[in-house]
Amino acid sequence: MRLEALRSAVLEANLELVRRGLILYTFGNASGIDRESGFVAIKPSGVPYEKLQPRDLVLTDLDGTVVEGALRPSSDLATHLLLYRAFPAIGGVVHTHSEYATAWAQAGREIPAYGTTHADYFYGPVPVTEELTADEVGGDYVLNTGQAIVRRFAQGNAPLDPLAVPAVLVAGHAPFCWGVTPADAAHNAVVLEAVARMAYYTSTLNAACTGVAQHLLDRHYFRKHGAGKTYGQEKN
Amino acid sequence: MRLEALRSAVLEANLELVRRGLILYTFGNASGIDRESGFVAIKPSGVPYEKLQPRDLVLTDLDGTVVEGALRPSSDLATHLLLYRAFPAIGGVVHTHSEYATAWAQAGREIPAYGTTHADYFYGPVPVTEELTADEVGGDYVLNTGQAIVRRFAQGNAPLDPLAVPAVLVAGHAPFCWGVTPADAAHNAVVLEAVARMAYYTSTLNAACTGVAQHLLDRHYFRKHGAGKTYGQEKN
Amino acid sequence: MRLEALRSAVLEANLELVRRGLILYTFGNASGIDRESGFVAIKPSGVPYEKLQPRDLVLTDLDGTVVEGALRPSSDLATHLLLYRAFPAIGGVVHTHSEYATAWAQAGREIPAYGTTHADYFYGPVPVTEELTADEVGGDYVLNTGQAIVRRFAQGNAPLDPLAVPAVLVAGHAPFCWGVTPADAAHNAVVLEAVARMAYYTSTLNAACTGVAQHLLDRHYFRKHGAGKTYGQEKN
Amino acid sequence: MRLEALRSAVLEANLELVRRGLILYTFGNASGIDRESGFVAIKPSGVPYEKLQPRDLVLTDLDGTVVEGALRPSSDLATHLLLYRAFPAIGGVVHTHSEYATAWAQAGREIPAYGTTHADYFYGPVPVTEELTADEVGGDYVLNTGQAIVRRFAQGNAPLDPLAVPAVLVAGHAPFCWGVTPADAAHNAVVLEAVARMAYYTSTLNAACTGVAQHLLDRHYFRKHGAGKTYGQEKN
Numbered sequence: 001m002r003l004e005a006l007r008s009a010v011l012e013a014n015l016e017l018v019r020r021g022l023i024l025y026t027f028g029n030a031s032g033i034d035r036e037s038g039f040v041a042i043k044p045s046g047v048p049y050e051k052l053q054p055r056d057l058v059l060t061d062l063d064g065t066v067v068e069g070a071l072r073p074s075s076d077l078a079t080h081l082l083l084y085r086a087f088p089a090i091g092g093v094v095h096t097h098s099e100y101a102t103a104w105a106q107a108g109r110e111i112p113a114y115g116t117t118h119a120d121y122f123y124g125p126v127p128v129t130e131e132l133t134a135d136e137v138g139g140d141y142v143l144n145t146g147q148a149i150v151r152r153f154a155q156g157n158a159p160l161d162p163l164a165v166p167a168v169l170v171a172g173h174a175p176f177c178w179g180v181t182p183a184d185a186a187h188n189a190v191v192l193e194a195v196a197r198m199a200y201y202t203s204t205l206n207a208a209c210t211g212v213a214q215h216l217l218d219r220h221y222f223r224k225h226g227a228g229k230t231y232g233q234e235k236n
Numbered sequence: 237m238r239l240e241a242l243r244s245a246v247l248e249a250n251l252e253l254v255r256r257g258l259i260l261y262t263f264g265n266a267s268g269i270d271r272e273s274g275f276v277a278i279k280p281s282g283v284p285y286e287k288l289q290p291r292d293l294v295l296t297d298l299d300g301t302v303v304e305g306a307l308r309p310s311s312d313l314a315t316h317l318l319l320y321r322a323f324p325a326i327g328g329v330v331h332t333h334s335e336y337a338t339a340w341a342q343a344g345r346e347i348p349a350y351g352t353t354h355a356d357y358f359y360g361p362v363p364v365t366e367e368l369t370a371d372e373v374g375g376d377y378v379l380n381t382g383q384a385i386v387r388r389f390a391q392g393n394a395p396l397d398p399l400a401v402p403a404v405l406v407a408g409h410a411p412f413c414w415g416v417t418p419a420d421a422a423h424n425a426v427v428l429e430a431v432a433r434m435a436y437y438t439s440t441l442n443a444a445c446t447g448v449a450q451h452l453l454d455r456h457y458f459r460k461h462g463a464g465k466t467y468g469q470e471k472n
Numbered sequence: 473m474r475l476e477a478l479r480s481a482v483l484e485a486n487l488e489l490v491r492r493g494l495i496l497y498t499f500g501n502a503s504g505i506d507r508e509s510g511f512v513a514i515k516p517s518g519v520p521y522e523k524l525q526p527r528d529l530v531l532t533d534l535d536g537t538v539v540e541g542a543l544r545p546s547s548d549l550a551t552h553l554l555l556y557r558a559f560p561a562i563g564g565v566v567h568t569h570s571e572y573a574t575a576w577a578q579a580g581r582e583i584p585a586y587g588t589t590h591a592d593y594f595y596g597p598v599p600v601t602e603e604l605t606a607d608e609v610g611g612d613y614v615l616n617t618g619q620a621i622v623r624r625f626a627q628g629n630a631p632l633d634p635l636a637v638p639a640v641l642v643a644g645h646a647p648f649c650w651g652v653t654p655a656d657a658a659h660n661a662v663v664l665e666a667v668a669r670m671a672y673y674t675s676t677l678n679a680a681c682t683g684v685a686q687h688l689l690d691r692h693y694f695r696k697h698g699a700g701k702t703y704g705q706e707k708n
Numbered sequence: 709m710r711l712e713a714l715r716s717a718v719l720e721a722n723l724e725l726v727r728r729g730l731i732l733y734t735f736g737n738a739s740g741i742d743r744e745s746g747f748v749a750i751k752p753s754g755v756p757y758e759k760l761q762p763r764d765l766v767l768t769d770l771d772g773t774v775v776e777g778a779l780r781p782s783s784d785l786a787t788h789l790l791l792y793r794a795f796p797a798i799g800g801v802v803h804t805h806s807e808y809a810t811a812w813a814q815a816g817r818e819i820p821a822y823g824t825t826h827a828d829y830f831y832g833p834v835p836v837t838e839e840l841t842a843d844e845v846g847g848d849y850v851l852n853t854g855q856a857i858v859r860r861f862a863q864g865n866a867p868l869d870p871l872a873v874p875a876v877l878v879a880g881h882a883p884f885c886w887g888v889t890p891a892d893a894a895h896n897a898v899v900l901e902a903v904a905r906m907a908y909y910t911s912t913l914n915a916a917c918t919g920v921a922q923h924l925l926d927r928h929y930f931r932k933h934g935a936g937k938t939y940g941q942e943k944n
Contacts, residue, residue, distance in 0.1 A: 024902050025899070027825070075931070099905055099909065100909060102823060103909030106822040106823040106907075107909075108917065115341065115408050116409045116410065117263070117410070131921065137921075138927070172919075173823060174823070174824065194260050198335050198342065199342075200913065201339030201343075204436070204440065205339060205340060206343035209343055212408045213370065213373075216368070351577065351645060351646070353646070430496050434571050434575050437571065437672060438578040440672070441575060441576060445578065447644075448644045449603065449606065449644075452609050452644060455609050459547070587810060587813065587814040587882070659733070670807050670811050674811045677811060677812060677908065677911065678817060681814065685845075685880075688840070691845045691846070691849055695783070
């Protein structure tokens with residue numbers, strides 16, 4: 001992906017979040033990476049979305065050194081960069097405080113896979129990180145947020161595939177989502193909020209609900225992903 | 237209904253779902269049938285609603301063979317076709333993941349007839365299917381979804397009339413609705429979501445609520461249906 | 473109020489309900505009365521709001537005989553008429569299935585006076601009627617709905633003043649509201665829905681909440697009503 | 709701040725509340741103060757927002773004497789004035805009946821600091837006042853509302869800094885917010901409603917949730933406030 005196209009794609013991903021009602025004021029940010037050069041384009045910090053221009057996007061390398069752009073990058077930059085380093089398959093990252101996903105994060109609860117809408121996008125519960133310790137918060141907080149995410153995906157004897165579960169809830173904070181492109185990451189963030197909303201209602205209607213069976217999870221996930229997919233217009 | 241008119245009606249039914257906020261991205265689909273020819277028009281799979289043209293709709297026969305159209309039909313086609321075969325009185329089918337109806341489906345709970353809004357459209361609770369087994373999900377899943385619906389309506393010693401209860405919740409999935417025309421099916425899907433929303437609130441406010449009495453159910457349902465109806469401008 | 477003005481006011485009250493999101497499809501209706509002639513203007517039955525013209529409104533006398541208009545009056549006419557006969561101070565009646573107020577009605581719960589927003593409009597809880605009996609439903613159902621409302625206001629040793637509590641919930645059905653004019657009735661219906669929504673949230677946050685003290689109820693109600701009012705631009 | 713600019717800023721703050729959906733009809737009001745002259749500009753009472761012109765704003769001194777303007781000031785004027793007198797650092801005050809914040813006020817519950825969205829704006833729970841006594845309500849009610857707020861901030865051995873916690877819930881009533889300017893006060897009111905909404909969901913999902921740790925509260929609050937801030941484009 002050339003840098004001009006990257007900028008456009010990242011701007012568009014940011015605007016998609018606004019159009020879909022996930023953003024209040026300047027909350028949230030989307031970024032994208034050009035894997036060839038290793039350059040990342042990200043929203044500047046605290047700039048109103050309605051005024052965003054392609055040239056306002058900040059270009060950095062994977063260490064966070066600004067390569068191009070007059071504005072400060074998003075204050076969440078270090079989390080984005082760590083995710084790009086830890087998850088080589090992803091091409092876009094989105095962070096929002098979308099309200100239902102944030103509520104699950106604040107409640108410290110993973111979002112169970114209650115139905116097929118969830119299964120179409122997330123192959124299992126959307127996990128929640130551990131709370132950051134006082135040391136982690138007092139230290140390089142933004143980087144440590146990324147570390148908590150990466151740790152959560154590596155955890156236990158069955159590490160999670162970031163493309164199979166392209167979202168996480170940071171405990172007491174809010175979701176991070178990603179995808180193979182910035183557009184894909186934004187799309188996943190929008191669907192996550194819808195899934196979080198429906199899961200909230202489901203949990204209220206049936207507190208004992210444990211979610212769909214593994215065979216349904218498999219079926220719906222692989223319906224949209226991988227060689228055997230049957231959804232959409234692409235020929236396999 | 238001529239095929240041109242069928243296409244228009246199905247396109248319009250799909251767009252009504254969007255206008256009423258039942259659709260996120262490409263989720264959901266509406267179809268219609270011309271009973272004379274046995275041809276069904278259905279939304280193509282994964283195509284954005286805002287770009288839908290009448291010619292994009294896919295025409296199939298009742299066995300699912302594409303008769304006309306360059307695109308793949310909705311991945312839910314087999315469920316639609318089974319409903320047309322099992323319920324000869326219906327002329328349109330709608331599937332959405334509208335959020336409150338989906339939450340009831342995910343919770344595995346039927347929607348009780350809590351009030352007269354419900355009774356005006358659904359003569360009794362909106363039923364929920366059994367969960368599909370691993371074999372059903374692993375086999376012809378989309379067809380088996382339809383079978384679970386048909387089984388639910390045939391169940392017990394008092395089978396349900398599909399026109400008296402023009403909606404069902406597929407457990408762990410989402411609602412299917414129908415009607416005598418595609419427009420009617422879409423209208424029922426919109427009302428189902430409103431009824432599901434009000435039922436959610438009602439259930440929260442009064443968990444012990446059992447819903448309206450049979451005489452009220454009768455009165456409201458027959459007020460809008462059948463020879464004695466007193467609502468609207470049509471003369472009986 | 474002259475009949476032309478009455479028609480305009482009733483049309484406008486119907487449209488206000490739509491603008492404020494209280495109406496789905498053709499649900500709901502507003503009417504107004506000219507007390508001098510005793511003529512009532514009401515929405516026709518089942519006509520889409522967006523097509524409503526002043527001439528579509530149906531004019532009847534207080535016995536329900538159509539005086540002018542080519543369309544059938546709202547199927548709820550008999551309830552409106554009974555309210556005009558029983559409550560001589562009111563000049564407009566509104567019926568909606570607005571979702572939160574309807575949920576309280578379906579739950580069979582009065583809306584407690586939880587706060588000052590409520591107290592500014594409703595001098596005490598918004599009452600709920602008894603459920604109608606099978607005989608009442610099987611008989612002149614629409615009239616009997618009005619009778620249940622009137623009975624609820626006359627009930628006990630402290631009958632309610634319809635202008636102090638300009639709304640009621642019909643159990644298992646939905647709210648009726650009224651006011652000194654059609655505009656006032658519509659305004660009260662809009663506020664009732666907001667109050668019902670906030671009461672729903674309040675009840676979830678604090679199930680034991682009993683609502684505001686009598687002195688606060690008095691203060692807020694009389695702030696907006698009666699000779700000592702201090703709100704707005706009118707000079708007393 | 710010159711008086712012309714004050715009027716503009718106060719008008720704009722009032723309109724921001726409308727744009728963000730915090731206002732129903734004429735509920736709510738925003739004001740601003742010119743600290744040099746001690747003059748306060750406030751919304752007139754009961755005037756529709758869509759008709760508000762700069763010249764409609766009422767100018768008073770800190771004792772409530774109208775200095776300029778043909779209309780009556782907001783009926784909540786005395787609360788605003790007391791807040792300006794008690795909290796010398798603030799330059800704008802906003803009162804709304806925004807629905808989720810009002811629900812917490814009606815429930816008599818403070819809004820816990822459940823997450824970082826909260827911590828970015830409010831350094832600790834959003835407090836709730838005591839209920840006003842019958843004497844306070846029967847006396848100078850609007851002034852006494854202000855007194856209850858001021859008392860709440862002075863309470864205990866750790867008085868609250870109004871700029872660190874720029875909002876309060878008046879029990880059984882609704883929120884008051886403030887800020888260094890009218891725009892800031894309106895912004896805080898909008899964020900408070902979002903925070904109240906997310907806290908409502910969080911509390912439902914996890915009733916035992918106690919909120920974020922002190923170190924996270926510190927980190928997020930000081931990220932946006934004070935000399936060490938790292939958010940936005942301003943250079944420190």
